[in-house]
Amino acid sequence: MKHSIGEAARLSGVGIETIRYYEREGVVPPPLRTGSGRRVYDDDGVSQLRFIRRCRDLGFPIGEIRMLLSLATERQRACAEVRTISERHLESVRRKIRDLVELETALADLHGQCGDGRRDCPMLGRLFGE
Amino acid sequence: MKHSIGEAARLSGVGIETIRYYEREGVVPPPLRTGSGRRVYDDDGVSQLRFIRRCRDLGFPIGEIRMLLSLATERQRACAEVRTISERHLESVRRKIRDLVELETALADLHGQCGDGRRDCPMLGRLFGE
DNA sequence: TCTTGATCCTGTAGCCGCTACAGGATGCAT
DNA sequence: ATGCATCCTGTAGCGGCTACAGGATCAAGA
Structure with a gap:
């Protein structure tokens, strides 16, 4: 068709x-x-x-x-080559997941410091500090 | 300075x-x-x-x-607003993680079908089929 | 046959968040 | 005076589309 x-x-x-x-x-x-x-x-x-x-x-x-x-x-x-390519890709997906999970932890941690107040946010303080 | x-x-x-x-x-x-x-x-x-x-x-x-x-x-x-923004972002990170984990499953599944042979790769077959 | 509206064409620009030039002007140390 | 580092502006490219503009063509109904 x-x-x-x-x-x-x-x-x-x-x-x-x-x-x-x-x-x-x-x-x-x-x-x-x-x-x-x-x-x-x-x-x-x-x-x-x-x-x-x-x-x-x-x-x-x-x-x-x-x-x-x-x-x-x-x-x-050629199965072997397909295997190589998909393996590489799978690895990169898993790396992305690991990175994002790490990021999630850091973010949730910071986020958890935010109170309900309207001033002097500790999250901003942490991000600005050093 | x-x-x-x-x-x-x-x-x-x-x-x-x-x-x-x-x-x-x-x-x-x-x-x-x-x-x-x-x-x-x-x-x-x-x-x-x-x-x-x-x-x-x-x-x-x-x-x-x-x-x-x-x-x-x-x-x-303003802590409350920071909270809103970081919450939204955290949600988007978590959504990305969920999506990627789902993708990882599908990919690992397909990948697992690949043998060591050099012809008629089942992964390609699945991707082409309908 | 005419008209309307859907579909198609090419070409270009925009999205995000940079990064990498090119081509030139300074600044600083010897 | 020389040479090298650093800086400047402006532009183009990355990936993977997406969204136009402005025009051509097609198919169906009146």
């Missing part, structure tokens, strides 16, 4: 402007065009877009999605 | 270019200048910069730092 960019967007869950952005950035190949210049996507194109959206939902950066996509479309589906 | 921008950067832990950026954006007021046009910071200016850096370390966005800073420099130190 052939689809307009709007249909492709609906089917894949990727916004129209974002699809064009991916094309500009070379994440997806440029699709065919109608005589009047409108983009035409086939089912494979839509699948690629859906794949990208799922990867983005998982927080993969564009560069790694590009790698995953080329592994996938070259039909190699 | 008076300080050059370089000294202010060292003392506050904020980069030189970042200080100028904060000035452009109106986060800090423009400092005095020497005859030849170089910026001069006093200790209060350095304290403000340090305050901003600490807030940034805590993940506060610039807009909220602006509010905190005005609360602080107006000498009102």
